[in-house]
Amino acid sequence: METSNTQCLVVGGGPAGIVLGLLLARAGLRVTVLEKHADFLRDFRGDTVHASTVRLLDELGLGEGFRRLPQSQLNNFRLPTEDGESVVLADFGLLKAPYNYVAMVPQWDLLDFLVEAARQEPTFTLLMNTEATDVVRDAAGAVEGVRFRTRDPQSGETMDTGELRAGLTVACDGRGSIIRQRAGMVPREFSVPFDTWWFRLPRTASEHDPVASISPRFGRGDVLLSLTRKDYHQIAYLAAKGLDADLRREGAQAFRDRISRLRPDLADRVDTIRSMDDVHLLDVKLNRLSRWHRPGLLLIGDAAHAMSPAGGVGINLAVQDAVAAARILAPALLSSTLDESHLAAVQKRRWLPTVLVQTFQRVLHRGVFARVMAGHEPRPPKPLLFVIRHFPGFRKLPARMIAFGPRPEHAPGFARRKPDA
Template sequence: MDATDCVVVGGGPGGAVLAYLLARAGRRVTLLEARSDFARRFRGDSLAPPVMDWLDALGLADDVLARPHATADAFTWHTPTTAYRIADYSTASTRFPHYVLLPQPEFLGLLTERAAAYPGFRLEMSARVNELVEEDGRVRGVRYRAADGQTRELRAPLVVGADGRFSQVRRMGGFDTEELGAGLDILWFEVPRRDGDPPLSGLDYFAVPGAAIVALGQGATWQLGYIIPTGTVAQAREAGVEPVVALARDRMPWLGDRLDALTAFTDLTLLNVRITRLPSWYRPGLLLLGDAAHVISPVGGNGINIAIADAADAGNTLAPLLAGPRPASRGSSAPESPDPASLDSACREFAVRRRAVSDAEQLSQVRAERGSLDRMERGDPRPVWPLRLAASVPAISRTLGKRTASAIAIPPPTADVLGAPAAR
C-alpha cells in the first residue's frame, strides 16, 4: 500500500492540469492514466483566449506556442452564398486574440513534462483503476491494475475523477446522471494541411440545405466533422462515405486529392455527442471534474476549456488544504491528513461554483443543437437571425466572441499555486 496527498484518475486536460498545479504547489499527487500514451484523436484541441492568459500567468503560454499549433480568430458560418463571421475573438485577450488549436497530445505532454520537474509528482501510464477504497463512509483511495499487471492500492485524503465522458470513477462512485439530450452526432476525419490552403478563420461551419460539415484548422491537419442527426449512424453507414466526400469537395474544393484517401465509411470516426448533467459532483473523499462531472458537447469547442477551468479552480481550492510531504505520525505509515470537514466543505463549494458554469454552457448547447437540427431538417443553411445580426455588426460579433470565450470563467492562479517550490 502506498500513500499520497491526492490521486487524480485520468490524464486528459482536466486531470493533467490539476496534477500539475498540485505538484507545483508542493503537494504530492499521483496521476493515473489508463492508456499507454496521450494520443487522442478528434478530441478538444482549442484553447480559449482566457485559458491562454491563465497559462501565461503560470509561465506556460510560450511553451504552448512553441509546439505545433494553429490559431482561430473567429467562428465563421458559411452558406453557399454568404460567410457569417459570428464570433470575433479579436478583443477576447490583449496578447491572445484568438483560440490556439494545439493537438491534445502536445498539450498533455507539455503539462506532464513540466509537472515532472516537481518532486511531489508521479505519473503512471497504463494504470486502470478498478475499485475505490472506502472506509467509514469515505473514499480513502483506489485500487488499480498497473502496467506490470500487478494490482496496487494507493491511499489519499482525496481522489479526483477526471477520466472523461465515460468515467469509470463516476460509475464506481455511484453518481446519478441526467441526459439533457443532444440532437447531433459527428463523423470525424482529417486530411493534411498545406501551405497554399485558404486562410479560413480556423473554426468554420459549412452548411448547405440538409447537411453541414465543420472544419478545424490545426498545425499540420484539417479536422473535418460531418454532422448527422443523433441516432442515424446506421443510415449514414448504409449511405457510405460518398455523401461526406461530396460535401467536402463542394464546400472545400481546394482539398483536392487529399479527399481521395477517404474511400470507406470505416475511415470515419463517430463521436456520439452527449450532454450529461450530474446532480452532485462530490461525495466524501471523491470529487469529479471535467467531462466526468459534466459531459459538454463539441458545439463551441469549449469542453476542453471548461475542464481546464474546473482544474484551475480545483487547484486553487485544494492546494492549501491537502497536506504536503510530512513525516507520518508515530505508529502510522501514512502522512497526516487534512481536516475532513474542511475538505468536504471546500469540495462542495467548488462544485456549486463550477456547476453554474457548466449548466449554463450545456443549456446553451442544447438550444444551439436543437436549432441547428431544426434548420437542417427544414433545408435552411443559414444561422438563426440573431446570429446573422451579430455577423452583420462587427461590434456585436466582437462582443459575442469575448463573451463566448470568457464564459468558461477560469479563475487566476492563487499564491499557493504560484508560490511554487524549486523544481528538481
C-alpha cells in the same frame, strides 16, 4: 496486488487532470495522475485553447513556451445564416491583447508541454498506461482510492493490478467516466441533435492553411469541420444523431460522396477512406451531474458535465474547474482538514459557468444544428442577427464570453512562477 498511497489521486490525464496535478504539486502536495493510454498521441481530440487558458499559462510562467508550440489563431466566431452567408457573432480582435484570440493547438502537444512542466515538481507522479477500474471504499462507504490495472501497450493484455489510496480522488476521466459509473452517479441528459464522425484525409504539399486552423462547411442535413494538421486534415462530419447504423450500411462510397459534396476540394483524396472502419463515431453528449461529489470523491470537467463540441469550450471549462479545485482544496489537503464541504465549494464555484455555457450550447443546437440536421438552412434568432448587424460593438460581449467564459479563474498564488523559472 500492490497498494500504495498519495495525498491526491487524479484519474485521467487530459487537460483538466494534468493541470490539476501540476497545480497541486506546486502547492507541495503528493499527487498521482493515472492515464490509461501509453501516450497522448490520439486523434480526434479538441484543439481549442481559449484566452482564459492562455492567461492561466502566463500566470504559471508557461506562456512563452506555450506560444512556441505549433498553432494558429482564430480571430472570430461566425454564425451561418439562411442566405448561405455568415455573420460575425464574436470578434476576438475587440478584446485586449495579448488575449484577443483563440489558439488552435494539437492537444497532444499541449499535454506533453504541461506534463514536462509538472514533472519539474518533485511531488508529481504520472502513471501512463494505467487504467482505473473501480473505486475503493472504506467501512463507511467513503471513497478512499481506486483499483487499477496496467496493460501491455502492444497486446492490450493486463500486466499488473493494484490499489492506490488517497485522501482525495478526483475524477477527470471524461464523458464516459468509469469512476462516475462505479460511484453510482448518473447525470441529467439534455437532447443533442447530432453526432460526429471523425476521420483523416491527406494534406498535400501545395496547401498552405495554417496548422491547427479550422474550416467549417454547412450543408442541408450535415456539417463538415476540417482541422489542419501538419501532414493531414482531421475531419469531423456532423449529421443527425442516431445515423451511424445507416451510414455504415450505406458503405464507404456513399460516405465519400457526402464528403465530396461538402468539400469538393477534397474529392481527390476521399478514396483514402477505404472502409467505414476508418470513420470513428463520437456519440455527442450534453449532460451534468446535480451533485459532483461524494465523501472522498470529486468529479470535474466532462466527468461532471459533458459538453457539446459547439463552440469548442469543453477543454477550457474543464481547465477552469481544475484551477478552482486546486485553489479551494490545496490548503485543506495540506492541513489534513479536507471534508465534503470543500468539495461542495468547488461545485458551487463552477456551477453557474457550467449552466450558462450549456445553455448557450443548447441555443446553438436549436437555432443552428437542429435546423441543419432537419435539412433546413441554419436560422439564428432574428433579434440576435439584428443586434450583430447594426451594433458591431456588441461582438465584444460574446467574444469575451467565448474567450474567457462567464467566470474565468486565475492561478492561485502558490502555483505562480516567473517565465522560464
